[in-house]
Amino acid sequence: DAGVTQSPTHLIKTRGQQVTLRCSPKSGHDTVSWYQQALGQGPQFIFQYYEEEERQRGNFPDRFSGHQFPNYSSELNVNALLLGDSALYLCASSPSTHRGRFGNTIYFGEGSWLTVV
């Protein structure tokens, strides 16, 4: 049973460019969240997708957007990259429970390292 998989593992972009990161959730999981982890910090919640809709959003600008596909996989897009966007981007998945409620174990992928130069 594959866990949460992310791609690419590393990438380098130039300021002002756009980037797309991809995530496949653990088998049986329908909820995907994205986190940003700056060096030496704990992960920060970006947003959560469930039933192909953004359900919750953290304190991130509109330059950060996402999508969830019918197979539950997800993409994170960041436009107009800034140097400060350099970080490890983590995808997390979990199964929803009855009536779309949560509160289950949340599994993380290995992350995508983004460097903006």
Place this chain on the structure above:
Amino acid sequence: SQQGEEDPQALSIQEGENATMNCSYKTSINNLQWYRQNSGRGLVHLILIRSNEREKHSGRLRVTLDTSKKSSSLLITASRAADTASYFCATDSSSNTGKLIFGQGTTLQVKP
């Protein structure tokens, strides 16, 4: 914003010793989850403890939760060099939304 505060920020022990890390949080929770992160890698889930539980065990790991003090602790017994990593606690609010709020983490070094 960070919900949790881990204490200590860094811990260095000898192999075979026990390691205790503490986590405090600010708001009511549905559950608290502990994760391990090796340098530059993803997060590995260790234990989930729910707000109505006081203690859970998994192998050499023991987690306690005190909701009256809004705190949790992670005990690793008989530590090994392979336990060297950063450890994070993360809380899911009482709204049960599946959104985790992390602390800053404790960096554990286990010397052989």
